[in-house]
Amino acid sequence: MSKMKEIDSIAQGVADHCWEILYDSVAWQIADMPVNGDDYYNLRDYTVYQTVIKLLEQVDLVDVDNYKQNTIISGQYICNK
Numbered sequence: 001m002s003k004m005k006e007i008d009s010i011a012q013g014v015a016d017h018c019w020e021i022l023y024d025s026v027a028w029q030i031a032d033m034p035v036n037g038d039d040y041y042n043l044r045d046y047t048v049y050q051t052v053i054k055l056l057e058q059v060d061l062v063d064v065d066n067y068k069q070n071t072i073i074s075g076q077y078i079c080n081k
Contacts, residue, residue, distance in 0.1 A: 022048060
């Protein structure tokens, strides 16, 4: 396996683990919010989304002032679909 594939595999494993922890943490943080059903899922998803954006900001991958909601990471650059 090439070094890049090995790094990608490690990153995917870490991302999968972080995703589970993120969802559990968000669920715990919003548990006392007075929402149910679709409103709960919308709140959870929005909170997860905002958390990911804040994480990307911390590693300088997102220019907050110019960020668009449908922005994706391609290689090491941010580009729009």
